[in-house]
Amino acid sequence: MQPAENTPLEQETTIDMKDIVALCKRRGFIFQASDIYGGINGFWDYGPLGTELKNNLRDYWWKSMVTTPPIGPDGTPVQIVGLDSAIIQNPEVWVASGHVGGFSDPMVDCRETKKRYRADHLIILIPNDDTPWLATIEDDENFLKARLKKVGKGKSLSDFTQKNLTEVELTDFDKILAPHAKTKGTLTDPKEFNLMFETGIGASQDDKVTAYLRGETAQGIFINYKNVLDSSRVKMPFGIAQVGKAFRNEVNPRNFIFRSREFEQMEMEWFCHPDDSQKWFEFWKSERQKFWQQVGLNQDNILMRDHDADELVFYSQGTCDIEYKYPFTDPDFGELEGIANRGDYDLTKHQEHSKTKLEYLDPERNNEKYIPHVIEPAAGLTRGVLALICEAYTVDPNRPSGVYLNFTPAMAPKKAAILPLTAKEDHVPTAQKLYLELREEFAVDLDIKQNIGKRYARQDEIGTPYCFTIDNETISDGTVTARERNTMAQERIALDNVAAYLRDKIKP
RNA sequence: GCGGGUGUAGCUUAAUGGUAAAGCUCCAGCCUUCCAAGCUGAUUACGAGGGUUCGAUUCCCUUCACCCGCUCCA
Numbered sequence: 037m038q039p040a041e042n043t044p045l046e047q048e049t050t051i052d053m054k055d056i057v058a059l060c061k062r063r064g065f066i067f068q069a070s071d072i073y074g075g076i077n078g079f080w081d082y083g084p085l086g087t088e089l090k091n092n093l094r095d096y097w098w099k100s101m102v103t104t105p106p107i108g109p110d111g112t113p114v115q116i117v118g119l120d121s122a123i124i125q126n127p128e129v130w131v132a133s134g135h136v137g138g139f140s141d142p143m144v145d146c147r148e149t150k151k152r153y154r155a156d157h158l159i160i161l162i163p164n165d166d167t168p169w170l171a172t173i174e175d176d177e178n179f180l181k182a183r184l185k186k187v188g189k190g191k192s193l194s195d196f197t198q199k200n201l202t203e204v205e206l207t208d209f210d211k212i213l214a215p216h217a218k219t220k221g222t223l224t225d226p227k228e229f230n231l232m233f234e235t236g237i238g239a240s241q242d243d244k245v246t247a248y249l250r251g252e253t254a255q256g257i258f259i260n261y262k263n264v265l266d267s268s269r270v271k272m273p274f275g276i277a278q279v280g281k282a283f284r285n286e287v288n289p290r291n292f293i294f295r296s297r298e299f300e301q302m303e304m305e306w307f308c309h310p311d312d313s314q315k316w317f318e319f320w321k322s323e324r325q326k327f328w329q330q331v332g333l334n335q336d337n338i339l340m341r342d343h344d345a346d347e348l349v350f351y352s353q354g355t356c357d358i359e360y361k362y363p364f365t366d367p368d369f370g371e372l373e374g375i376a377n378r379g380d381y382d383l384t385k386h387q388e389h390s391k392t393k394l395e396y397l398d399p400e401r402n403n404e405k406y407i408p409h410v411i412e413p414a415a416g417l418t419r420g421v422l423a424l425i426c427e428a429y430t431v432d433p434n435r436p437s438g439v440y441l442n443f444t445p446a447m448a449p450k451k452a453a454i455l456p457l458t459a460k461e462d463h464v465p466t467a468q469k470l471y472l473e474l475r476e477e478f479a480v481d482l483d484i485k486q487n488i489g490k491r492y493a494r495q496d497e498i499g500t501p502y503c504f505t506i507d508n509e510t511i512s513d514g515t516v517t518a519r520e521r522n523t524m525a526q527e528r529i530a531l532d533n534v535a536a537y538l539r540d541k542i543k544p
Numbered sequence: 545g546c547g548g549g550u551g552u553a554g555c556u557u558a559a560u561g562g563u564a565a566a567g568c569u570c571c572a573g574c575c576u577u578c579c580a581a582g583c584u585g586a587u588u589a590c591g592a593g594g595g596u597u598c599g600a601u602u603c604c605c606u607u608c609a610c611c612c613g614c615u616c617c618a
Binding site for chain 2: 074486517
């Protein structure tokens, strides 16, 4: 690679995240949380337009899952019902799910080099004499060899016993020479890092019971599986869908709203007979890919990435990430949604811990009793918003705004702007009348101030797909100018047809 | 969490150990018959806290936020 030659090209084609963040703030999509107090790391507020955008994506997901779920392999619509569970549940829920306990990664710090390691990522080479124990980093053979050569005092690998740091007694820590360190005994005791947000239930400080803000919405679905089954006449296979906030005490929030401590998920748990799980896994992979294309993500920016066997969580029988090429991951991709075949892991765990039978008696399979298997398409709503904004962000030096947001009409926060050409004469009353008519059905803006060019530019920047302009011709012949955002092309349509025109354009 | 960088108005940039300046945006008017024109006017800033000093946006310390790299990402 020749940076000197490639740099100018990259500057033209690479979208800078800073510009997107600036536009989001300038136009009221996304603000730093607690902005006037200097902010707070890992939290973001959604402004007027960001909220509309997020709601549009959420509502379309809900429609595609619950209101009009897809047609299944048998030619009839699949069955999915909605749910809205509490953010705080009995703490035992998170013990059963493995979020409390197994969820935490013990970390050790090196007092000398100030580096931090996951305890289970450090391999300790224990010598057969009283020389220092050598800490090396798992899966890094080059480091191990270099380390052995430098501080191994001529020993070879076979002169050592290997142990994971998690298996080493705390009292032996002072014998360990940390990676990169010069003196031994610099590693701290392993510290538990739990990503679950803790809170206390009860107003009195003394009587508080520790509880957790949910780390994912999925568990709320699993623990209501039996309630839903007993109350809503669903039968296998079926899904339960939920949209809501989730919280993770991330070690290092980064990349705008991509990794934040409070975020929003759109999760659906699909319950089915174990024999059918692979079929449904493939079905949902295909459906979910279609969804992201329908809301406007370019196929080229989407990657369906199946996890390798060694990458799979132990209970998963298959996981596929839908990844998006965000500007900050480009040319790589970052997670947008995960589709997992979770087997019967979750329901089995909750059955064990809650001592409540969660088996399904299937009359269509000779009254076979089984714990259903689960396919989980789990999407990040806030990550989806980020992907939509990144996808829409289009630099265009040929227009006054210099940039516009190319949202699909269905996702755009504002569907249209009604613009009287001047603030005088008969334009304003006619525009107001049209606005009052359209707003019953669409999210529309009426903008009267300033000249027409400025108003087009403003609408371009917030991604409004259509502008309808009222001029003298409107008064004389009843037509308006319809201006399309991406092409800036104009056509005249009848005032009476504006609503129908917009309705037709907005169809996903 | 570590290392490096940055922090002056919504944005882009000035100046200064002693009244913080401008352009654009935004807002209010005027003017305007289709893409940020022009005129008039208004609001708005030294991230926060502490220290040194007669006086700190400026020097020092702490802290917060953001960016880059590392680490982490069940």
